[in-house]
Amino acid sequence: MVMAIMSAYTTRSMAQADELQQLALNIEKLTQFKAILSDMKKGYAIYQQGYGLVSNISKGNFDLHHVYLTGLMAVSPAVRNNPRVAQIIEQQSGLMNEYKRYAMCFRQSGSFAAGELAYFERVYGQLIHQSNINADQLADVATAGKLRMSDDDRLTAIERIYSQSSDQLQFLRWFNRKAILLSLGRSKDLQDTRMLKSLYGLK
Incomplete structure (x- = not known):
């Protein structure tokens, strides 16, 4: 009977240890995911800034061309x-x-x-x-x-x-x-x- 109780206790302790280990792994994965999401967010912000800059430069370039070509259509x-x-x-x-x-x-x-x-x-x-x-x-x-x-x-x-x-x-x-x-x-x-x-x- 004592052996059965000890066996059950040992099995339960091992299960809890496995659960704790799995929980630790899950926390580590969650921390990694947070870091990945943070990096992705930073990357997206950089992309947005870069795209905005390129877009503005491109629009400015288009505006310059538009002004130039419109000027060529005019008669002084x-x-x-x-x-x-x-x-x-x-x-x-x-x-x-x-x-x-x-x-x-x-x-x-x-x-x-x-x-x-x-x-x-x-x-x-x-x-x-x-x-x-x-x-x-x-x-x-x-x-x-x-x-x-x-x-x-x-x-x-x-x-x-x-x-x-x-x-x-x-x-x-x-x-x-x-x-x-x-x-x-x-x-x-x-x-x-x-x-x-x-x-x-x-x-």
Whole structure:
């Protein structure tokens, strides 16, 4: 009986020792988990700070780019008020007026065959086409929100358009003078020459 009691006591003591040992292990694991959670929390805080910093830098970078690109879409007074813009428009108007006037004069003169008049129209048509391209390019360069260009690029483009427009107008005038001389050279007599000069606005 005593042996049975002692055996039971020993078994119970061993069980309690096992429970105490398991409890100690559990406390140790819990302490480790707390340390891991603490490290994770610190790591997450560092991540959040780093992400926030990167996000802010990235946003700041985007804002800078946005301001820069928006600025490129704007047209400054230096571009808008450039005297070349008005000169190009004047040249375009002059080209249209002179083309219409002399195309009509050459038809009325009686100096040219139908094939020659058709050739004149083709030359005029090409000039008008090029002039329209210039007008479109000028509108794009001088209008806000059309193209992303710096002021220097816009001013360079305006100078190029002005040069092309000048060349076209000069060519038109040279072409018309040649045609007028050919018409006068074909006049039959003095009266015919006077009539043609009057038609062309010559003295």
